[in-house]
Amino acid sequence: MIKEAIAKVVQKENLTEKEAIDVMTEIMTGQATESQIASFITALRMKGETIDEITGCAKVMREHSTKIKVLKHAVDIDRDEINIDWETIVDTCGTGGDKTKTFNVSTATAFVVAGAGVVVAKHGNRAVSSKCGSADVLEELGINLELPSEKVEECINKIGIGFLYAPLLHSAMKFAIGPRRQIGIRTIFNILGPLTNPAGANAQVLGVYSADLTETVAFVLKNLGSKSAYVVHGIDAIDEISITGKTQISELKNGVIKTYTVKPEDFGLKKAKVDDIAGGDAKENAGIILDILSGKKGPKRDIVLLNAAAVLTAAGKSESFKEGIELAERSIDLGKALKKLEELKKHCGK
Incomplete structure (x- = not known):
């Protein structure tokens, strides 16, 4: 199937969702060669990935991931055990590949959101767009990435936050690692990562590297069953x-x-310069996150507050971004966000 798909995509023809499912199944099960995988994802990037193509590939990746079973408390509904107090899980994850070398905003956001009382299943990997991915900075902060899925489940269920390290939970991705490294460009896999949370997060704020992708990815999330999301x-x-x-x-x-634009002034925040939110290596970014969680004010805190507000609104914890900012401020200023990091280190530390 992948040979036929390559020929079709090279001609700028779109694949159906079923065709995308068939191709991704060949990739995830080791039936496709590295040359075929590299050719396919390059041709797809040049053509431009469609909603159906991304949806089909995401469904296969989800099917082949190691599932994280969370929310096992209290109520049994249709054979799914769901805690009625914790029925919304959120993910803060982006596609990477941005050019500004920001610090790990979504990772800091995860602790602020958890401190505000929303369960977070943080899904991520090592660096894509900077010197330091979410996994790199969490490791620097003392979090053990090499945990069995049962331990990750325990962290999420016990303290309300856990880190889902993509390489351990998407083992079938091993067949695509070589081709991705060898071609060295953004591909559909950058888009798929945030769409394939192994804990089945149904509320998300998902950052993408191109404005052209926001609506496309929002429609994919709808196809995949997300109930609330902001693609930004x-x-x-x-x-x-x-x-x-x-x-x-x-x-x-x-x-x-629906698609619209916002600016920081809409929410009472000052406009900043790109350099104000820049990061560095894992050690520097870990220090930035600790500063933010410890209450240090400034542009770096502001961008975390705004992104946390979006997550809290997507999760239904707040009615608006402005209310979400207030909740995020309290999470930090009352020490709740920092406490979540300390609890995660205690239960999932090195």
Whole structure:
């Protein structure tokens, strides 16, 4: 199937969702060669990935991932055990590949959101767009990435936050690692990572590296069953909600998708320069996150507050971004966000 798909995509023809499923199944089961995988993902990138193609590939990746079973408490509904107090799980994850070398905004955001009382299943990997990915900085902060899935489940269920390290939970991705490294460009796999949370997170703020992707990814999330999401792209190619200027947002709510732009001034935040939110290596970024969680004010805190507000709104914890910012401020200022990091280190530390 992959040979036929390559021939079709090279001619700028789109694949159906079923064809995408068939191709990705060949990739995930080791039936495709590295040359075929590299050719396919390169041709797909040049053509431009469609909603059906991304949806089909995401479904296969989800099927082949190691599932994280969370929310096992209290109530049994249709054979799924769901704790009625914790029925919304959120993921803060981006596609990487932005050009601004920001610090790990979504990782800091995860602790702030957890401190505000929302369960977080943080899904991520090592560096893509910077010197330091979420896995790199969490490791620097003392979190053990090499945990069995049962231990990750325990962390999420016990303390309300856990880190899902993509290489351990997406073992079938091993067949695509070589081709991705060898071609060295962004591909559909950058988009798929945030769409394939092994804990089945149904509320997300997902950052993408191009404004052209916000609506596309929002429709994919709808196809995959997400109930609430913000797909965002900030000015200066930031895959977060930006405080340096405008951010394009495609919002999924109640099955309806709408796209609009926001700016930091809309929420009472000061506009910043790109250098104000820049990061560095894992050690530097870990220090930045600790500063933010310890209450240090400034642009780096502001961008975390804004992104946390979006997650809290997607999760239904707040009615608006402005209310979400207030909740995020309390999470930090009352020490709750930092406490979540300390608890995660205690239960999932090295």
